[in-house]
Amino acid sequence: MTKTNIASKNQIIGSETKHIILIGAGNVATHISRHLYAQGHKIECVWSRTPGPARALAGVVGAKATSTVSEVPQKADFYILAIPDGAVAGMATEFADCQGIWLHTSGALSMDVFKGLFPEYGVLYPLQTLSRAHPLPLGHIPFLVEGSSVEVSEKVHDLASSISERVEAADSPTRLIIHLAAVFANNFSNHMVHIAHQILKEQNLSVAMLDPLLEETFQKITRVGAREAQTGPAFRDDHETMKRHIELLKNHPEWEKLYTFISREIEKSREE
Amino acid sequence: MTKTNIASKNQIIGSETKHIILIGAGNVATHISRHLYAQGHKIECVWSRTPGPARALAGVVGAKATSTVSEVPQKADFYILAIPDGAVAGMATEFADCQGIWLHTSGALSMDVFKGLFPEYGVLYPLQTLSRAHPLPLGHIPFLVEGSSVEVSEKVHDLASSISERVEAADSPTRLIIHLAAVFANNFSNHMVHIAHQILKEQNLSVAMLDPLLEETFQKITRVGAREAQTGPAFRDDHETMKRHIELLKNHPEWEKLYTFISREIEKSREE
Structure with missing residues (x-):
């Protein structure tokens, strides 16, 4: 041609x-x-x-x-x-x-x-x-x-x-900031879902079960914004549930640390 | 009626x-x-x-x-x-x-x-x-x-x-595990996007810029799985870029800690 x-x-x-x-x-x-x-x-x-x-x-x-x-x-x-x-x-x-x-x-x-x-x-x-x-x-x-x-x-x-x-x-400094934001938005959120899938796989549970939740998670972010879309035990100060979750993570100290750290950040984000 | x-x-x-x-x-x-x-x-x-x-x-x-x-x-x-x-x-x-x-x-x-x-x-x-x-x-x-x-x-x-x-x-124990997975898949991934949005807002950059990335992030997870969908500097061992990102986070020590911790976890996940 x-x-x-x-x-x-x-x-x-x-x-x-x-x-x-x-x-x-x-x-x-x-x-x-x-x-x-x-x-x-x-x-x-x-x-x-x-x-x-x-x-x-x-x-x-x-x-x-x-x-x-x-x-x-x-x-x-x-x-x-x-x-x-x-x-x-x-x-x-x-x-x-x-x-x-x-x-x-x-x-x-x-x-x-x-x-x-x-x-x-x-x-x-x-x-x-x-x-x-x-x-x-x-x-x-x-x-x-x-x-x-x-x-x-x-x-x-x-x-x-x-x-x-x-x-x-x-310009280059602005692009680096946008790239950093993209790492949180894509790479890190993807890793959170990876952990979710690992948690289910370890118990022989279907990872596909989460698909409707994932679909809504990201439609909701573009619809109402991530701040408004936040739900869950950390966001509603449900320390009983968080304790039960952390107990389940005792064989995964890294995920337990992440759970505790991110939950604390979500609690703080309510006050922003 | x-x-x-x-x-x-x-x-x-x-x-x-x-x-x-x-x-x-x-x-x-x-x-x-x-x-x-x-x-x-x-x-x-x-x-x-x-x-x-x-x-x-x-x-x-x-x-x-x-x-x-x-x-x-x-x-x-x-x-x-x-x-x-x-x-x-x-x-x-x-x-x-x-x-x-x-x-x-x-x-x-x-x-x-x-x-x-x-x-x-x-x-x-x-x-x-x-x-x-x-x-x-x-x-x-x-x-x-x-x-x-x-x-x-x-x-x-x-x-x-x-x-x-x-x-x-x-049963109740199984449901609790699935609920824990849902917290990672929804609450925590949502918080990662919240941080991404905050990073952009601090520089008066448009958060809508990330919408196509977010859409593809979650379509890709259901298409190929979170493990296969993982990309980014941590996944390809790009320590130069990670250093530049961390430098940008110096006014947000919590986000810097999260960045470092999750990046290390992503690096480890390649060996799974």
Whole structure:
């Protein structure tokens, strides 16, 4: 399929066809490149240290796959680095000869990781939990963007707008705060449910029993807010029930500590 | 409207019209009695210590409202006590002359709280977070039931089946374990989101930004399980990001402790 064919088949919202290189072939690289491709952008090349994931993703987005740095085209509109935070700085130096706007996709990493390496750079951070195996519509996902200059910021904004209708500018310190909030909202709440599931599994009870409760838990948060949605023994000062629960946790001192600590925080939150 | 009219207008699934007294007019009483009424059962009377809530609920379910114990009919099929756990035992003694099957709706309270007070008793526990102001379909909600004899168990099962298709027998110790799991799944995960919202509000950032993340968080749990859904810096051993997050929490020592503790637990959970 030629570039023209793709562009005529798809809609480019607010931007023309861009030539894009993906560095990385994991969860974020997969989601972002699939959507950019679907919007008619040209994914030229997917680079990954291991050939398998690069080939798998490249096949889906009509790109060349490579594990060799020197085979990556040295000119493109955007180089999108979607690899673990700790690897971004080191990896970027390997591609120092490549010309284009360099973006990373991290919530926690400063834009300045690219400073001095490339003349134009920025950030394209999707505020969502992404797994390669589960394709997800990204059209309503907030994308937080940043650029090394006003011009670059506009270009990154345009690129993100071709994926999502919710693009917002956020500098690196603001993005880190939002990322921290996302860790509580997703990673930590998920872990609370993990513990709930473990408690049931230990007694051979069905974890699916909690599904209607989970569904309502999160619908209620978006409906009335987490503060208003709070219920439970800690919130109503039911110390008898809390004592009985803690007794059940005696074989799990870590969960007992968590139970006691979070309950105390919930008690305090009533007074806020 | 006469009883016959109600019964002919509605469907009674698996049971005939029952005469029911509600003791309490809060969240659980409101939800349960609305659904029992809609299924054609006869709510004879709603008792509540304060007249306002009793009158409000009684008006909705075609019942008499009272705050006077002696005005509560002394004979009915079911007396449903939906009041705070700590008040159940004391309240039950005030109604010692009433004949019928006595049920409480608590997840954490043993059925034996009624022992010696009434000849027939049991438990009707809806596994859901309920707020009076938000009517909720209960047809798919697990109801955990228990009875003081085989006959009573069957009658409670029948009553619950007229509200929900998911009725399960659970003895008091099992119900307490499930209630504990529900506290982690709902109360504690909700508190994690509350903290996330506070972090954003302190910086005048929009909490609605997290809505797509929250929606996916809980859809993902039911799709792949909490263990498989876990992502984030702790899960991928990203200590650099965790250090930056902890630095941001220095004005909230409690949240910092929670962050550190839960992150360590998430790290350990990878090895399970």
